[in-house]
Amino acid sequence: MFIVSAALNVCRITAPPGRTETTTSCGVSMEWTAERVELLKELWGEGLSARQIAESLGHVTRNAVIGKAHRLGLSTRSVPSKPTIAMLNPVTDRLCQWPIGNPGESGFHFCGQQADAGRPYCGQHCSMAYRQTSDSSAA
Ligand SMILES: [Zn+2]
Helix, strand or coil: CCCHHHHHHHCCCCCCCCCCCCECCCCCECCCCHHHHHHHHHHHHCCCCHHHHHHHHCCCCHHHHHHHHHHCCCCCCCCCCCCHHHHHCCCCCCECCCEECCCCCCCCEECCCECCCCCCCCHHHHHHHHHHHHHCCCC
């Protein structure tokens, strides 16, 4: 027998990049089945905190949720300065998807103005988005 909470406290989830994280170093099972990954994505998209998601999934730590979300490309939500959040909300077509506030916090919403043709943001936010992109060294 083992006590999950105690075990999780000593677990370090340190799977190197490229390795699947099916087990922790202390052997607690925490498989990322397709179902659990879908649930993670869904809850993450709803703006739940990593801790809330971990509690919903069960048998995973908050750090595991963050790590998994990171690998899924979901982990930029707390940094709205580079709004890749558009991919989390593909249903908003033709409306500005610039995030206002911090996802997960009350008051968070998308701009919602009419977007420029062929662009995900309104004119004002396009100028902000593309100025940021051009200043960045990222490819
Ligand atoms: Zn806007």
